[in-house]
Amino acid sequence: MTQRFDQTTVIITGASQGVGAATARQFARLGANLVLIARGLENLQALEHELDLGERCQVVAMDVLELDRFEALLVELKARFGSVDILVNNAGFHQRGPAETVSADDLGKMVDVNLKAPIMMTRMMLPYLRASKRPAVINVASLAGRTPVPGSATYSATKFGLRAFGLALAEELRGSGIKIASVSPGPIDTGFIMDDIDSVTDLTFSQPISTAEQVAEAIAHLVDNSILDLPMPRLSGLLTTVSYLFPGLGRTLRPMLEKKGRKTKARLKQERKP
Numbered sequence: 001m002t003q004r005f006d007q008t009t010v011i012i013t014g015a016s017q018g019v020g021a022a023t024a025r026q027f028a029r030l031g032a033n034l035v036l037i038a039r040g041l042e043n044l045q046a047l048e049h050e051l052d053l054g055e056r057c058q059v060v061a062m063d064v065l066e067l068d069r070f071e072a073l074l075v076e077l078k079a080r081f082g083s084v085d086i087l088v089n090n091a092g093f094h095q096r097g098p099a100e101t102v103s104a105d106d107l108g109k110m111v112d113v114n115l116k117a118p119i120m121m122t123r124m125m126l127p128y129l130r131a132s133k134r135p136a137v138i139n140v141a142s143l144a145g146r147t148p149v150p151g152s153a154t155y156s157a158t159k160f161g162l163r164a165f166g167l168a169l170a171e172e173l174r175g176s177g178i179k180i181a182s183v184s185p186g187p188i189d190t191g192f193i194m195d196d197i198d199s200v201t202d203l204t205f206s207q208p209i210s211t212a213e214q215v216a217e218a219i220a221h222l223v224d225n226s227i228l229d230l231p232m233p234r235l236s237g238l239l240t241t242v243s244y245l246f247p248g249l250g251r252t253l254r255p256m257l258e259k260k261g262r263k264t265k266a267r268l269k270q271e272r273k274p
Contacts, residue, residue, distance in 0.1 A: 003220065005032035008134050009081040012036055013064050013121070014091030016043035018190035019140060022212035023088055026220050028053055033081050035073075038091070039063055064091045064117035071124050084128040088219060089118035089162070090140040092192070096199040099153045107154045114158035119165055122180075129178045136179035136223045139166045140215070143186045143207065146231060146240035147250065151201040159184070163229060170228050181222040185215050185232040197269060202261035203254065205268070207236045 010027045014020040016038035024036055024047060034057045038044050041061035048059050058080070062069050077084050093113040095106035122137050129135035144152055145159025163182045170180040186207035187193055193200045210232050218230060231237020243250030 005030045008085045009033040010086040012088040016040050018192050019212045019215050020090045021047055022216035023219050026216040065112055067120050083132050085132040085134050087125050087137045094155045110154045110158055115161045138219050138222050139182040141182040141184040143184050143240050146184055147244040181228050183218050183230045185210050186236045202258040205261035205264040206257035208233050
């Protein structure tokens with residue numbers, strides 16, 4: 001049976017581009033009501049026009065740190081759609097480079113956007129999820145949240161934290177019917193890394209590159225299956241687990257992986273030359 005989300009209201013943060021926009025398209029095809037949150041109104045409106053869902057779509061230009069606005073939004077959505085069912089915590093921020101070269105403000109922003117906001121928004125969602133017939137929170141984490149990544153220390157920490165929050169909350173809510181899960185992609189072919197390719201670590205590009213559409217499909221499937229923590233691709237997830245459990249082996253493998261990543265990065269840059 002084809003997966004459907006009719007009469008289901010899905011909130012997606014960071015929805016105006018990349019994985020967020022692909023996730024919006026995926027849930028739109030499956031019949032959901034959509035609430036698309038991002039800072040840029042113009043991109044949101046362009047996506048809204050593309051989806052052409054009429055009253056089934058609402059765009060909200062706001063920062064995920066505007067938590068008072070989000071709390072008020074949930075009340076509005078409940079009145080409008082009758083239920084608020086799924087939250088996709090996708091919005092993210094990454095200022096790349098060794099920690100000592102990144103400003104304190106940017107370190108704090110990574111923590112706020114990648115960890116604090118999804119924790120708080122999830123907490124605010126819980127009363128609505130308990131009243132939902134198909135409740136779920138799907139967190140977009142990262143392979144960087146499965147093994148420490150030099151050059152992305154704070155980003156890595158926030159994604160570790162997001163995964164840990166999801167796994168712990170899933171245990172707290174066991175038996176409630178509320179699904180809490182995380183998807184942890186490696187590099188994704190979106191502007192999030194491709195527009196800043198020189199700053200992305202070589203190690204990142206040692207892993208297969210997923211498309212935004214592949215991640216979006218995984219997010220939708222996570223709502224209904226029993227998986228709580230999904231690395232993408234699976235083999236990369238195994239590699240991150242091994243390098244996390246055996247850091248000495250990870251350090252031994254790193255030069256080889258970085259060499260592979262440099263070759264991939266060079267090829268991608270060449271392919272993107274005008």
